[in-house]
Amino acid sequence: xxxxxxxxxxxxxxxxVTAAAGxxxxxxxxxxxxxxxxxxxxxxxxxxxxxxxxxxxxGRVRVLGLDPWRDRFELRERIGVQLQTAALPERIRVGxxxxxxxxxxxxxxxxxxxxxxxxxxxxRDATVAHLSGGQRQRLFIALALVHEPDVVFLDELTTGLxxxxxxxxxxxxxxxxxxxxxxxxxxxxxxxxxxxCDRVAIVDRGRVVALDSVGRLIASLGExxxxxxxxxxxxxxxxxxxxxxxxxxxxxxxxxxxxxxGTGTAGRVTxxxxxxxxxxxxxxxxxxxxxxxxxxxxxxxxxxxxxxxxxxxYAVEPEV
Amino acid sequence: MVNLxxxxxxxxxxxxLALRDPTSVSFSLALAPALLVLFGLALGDAPVPLQDGLAAxxxxxxAIAAWxxxxxxxxxxxxxxxTRRESGTLRRLQATPLRPVTFVAADVSVHxxxxxxxxxxxxxxxxxxxxxRPTGAPAAIVPAAxxxxxxxxxxxxxxxxxxxxxxxxxxxxxxxxxxxLFLSGATAPLxxxxxxxxxxxxxxxxxxxxxxxxxxxxGEPWSGLLVETAAVAGLLVVAAAVAVARFRWEA
Numbered sequence: 001x002x003x004x005x006x007x008x009x010x011x012x013x014x015x016x017v018t019a020a021a022g023x024x025x026x027x028x029x030x031x032x033x034x035x036x037x038x039x040x041x042x043x044x045x046x047x048x049x050x051x052x053x054x055x056x057x058x059g060r061v062r063v064l065g066l067d068p069w070r071d072r073f074e075l076r077e078r079i080g081v082q083l084q085t086a087a088l089p090e091r092i093r094v095g096x097x098x099x100x101x102x103x104x105x106x107x108x109x110x111x112x113x114x115x116x117x118x119x120x121x122x123x124r125d126a127t128v129a130h131l132s133g134g135q136r137q138r139l140f141i142a143l144a145l146v147h148e149p150d151v152v153f154l155d156e157l158t159t160g161l162x163x164x165x166x167x168x169x170x171x172x173x174x175x176x177x178x179x180x181x182x183x184x185x186x187x188x189x190x191x192x193x194x195x196x197c198d199r200v201a202i203v204d205r206g207r208v209v210a211l212d213s214v215g216r217l218i219a220s221l222g223e224x225x226x227x228x229x230x231x232x233x234x235x236x237x238x239x240x241x242x243x244x245x246x247x248x249x250x251x252x253x254x255x256x257x258x259x260x261x262g263t264g265t266a267g268r269v270t271x272x273x274x275x276x277x278x279x280x281x282x283x284x285x286x287x288x289x290x291x292x293x294x295x296x297x298x299x300x301x302x303x304x305x306x307x308x309x310x311x312x313x314y315a316v317e318p319e320v
Numbered sequence: 321m322v323n324l325x326x327x328x329x330x331x332x333x334x335x336x337l338a339l340r341d342p343t344s345v346s347f348s349l350a351l352a353p354a355l356l357v358l359f360g361l362a363l364g365d366a367p368v369p370l371q372d373g374l375a376a377x378x379x380x381x382x383a384i385a386a387w388x389x390x391x392x393x394x395x396x397x398x399x400x401x402x403t404r405r406e407s408g409t410l411r412r413l414q415a416t417p418l419r420p421v422t423f424v425a426a427d428v429s430v431h432x433x434x435x436x437x438x439x440x441x442x443x444x445x446x447x448x449x450x451x452x453r454p455t456g457a458p459a460a461i462v463p464a465a466x467x468x469x470x471x472x473x474x475x476x477x478x479x480x481x482x483x484x485x486x487x488x489x490x491x492x493x494x495x496x497x498x499x500x501l502f503l504s505g506a507t508a509p510l511x512x513x514x515x516x517x518x519x520x521x522x523x524x525x526x527x528x529x530x531x532x533x534x535x536x537x538x539g540e541p542w543s544g545l546l547v548e549t550a551a552v553a554g555l556l557v558v559a560a561a562v563a564v565a566r567f568r569w570e571a
Contacts, residue, residue: 053415076415081415083412085411086409086411087408087411088412089407089409091337091340091341092333096333100329100333104323104326104418106323
């Protein structure tokens, strides 16, 4: 089957709040698909309608050819779910929890292997009460994987994790896909979506505002790049602006930001700078990120993210 | 469609968790004998005024047994289910193929075993320490105790499915428990009460459960306990129907 998930005009309301308003997308088998957007955008509602945990008010959803609400018990045999809000009894041991969940599925899983995959095999006898936040999250991933599901759903997997635990979680997600499963995740970290996802749906106020691969979404901004450097002397802004491909020159304190467009322009600006003999320092070539895509599509910056235009919103490109 | 492996594994896990909670286990096991000791000390071996030649302990022991399963159904079960619902542990189970009926069956089994062990302790203390002597056969007493226990456990799941929060269980449990106890015939004999009160008591399932258990203990034939049996079985059917129809995994 080419498509693991098909969502067509999905709508879900809670009272007067419309959490999903005509959401449509498809997810290819074996892909990592991201539903991204700010908190409260409707990501979890969309995910839970796909998982069969909520009944859509309108629209058509198919997962592995099944209707997630009507065929929910059959579908749940074949999907693995990590929920944003869920718990385990504090007194249950790690090994017991994974063995119990393995027994809830018809497909026979291997609890010991699931614990090894998430690196919790040495904590098998610890109770849930004694786990750190990161360990709990890994246990919930093990519970979602123990029956070798065909589609794995991860809701805000890395929220609240420290940077190292987040990187570990990303490695786990790539490992899930490498074993052939389709991964559907939600995140409000654009960097996470950029690093992990083959395709993303950017969601804002219940609507999909962008749907494509991360690369194409960023390219849709016009391939604008920024050459930024620290320069304490005087710079002839007009001369820089007159070069082909240069869009804008800005000075923020002693930092100069040259916005450029077109293949190879960033490299030519850098070379010209070096050849000009002026003293400069801390040169970086930056490219736009998904956050800039969000800004471009919604006209609003992501809550909590730096305003567009500020260099922080741009990721550093490793090589030019 | 019910996955027996799931049922077995979940029952085992729930039993393990119950045993790891020493306060709740000792409470459920010690409640019945403790109540008996209190009443036994208060009553001594004086005969019951209204019934010639009947030792008070044989009149009271079946009533205490009925209280024990009624308290479990009115308080312990809804509190346990709602606490799990509010903490999110039921929500995590919802995302698996586990069916509500399998979960309830496993949870009922664990509570039922606790109740039955408590009742066995109660009867043992009654016979060994207070000289209770059942006239009825175990073949009548055991089914009566079993039916009453299952019916009131079902009431607990019915309550859990309609109550909004674990905090509300104490209020609603007390609102139900106090009149149920008062009008059960276990605390004060209904025979001396006005007709109006006795009419209301006829609607009280605990009253019928007490009469059923007491009748079985005192050796009354089943044919004389049909109304009581039907009333307790009716509670079971209604409560179980509500519990299944209104079951909710999440708060």
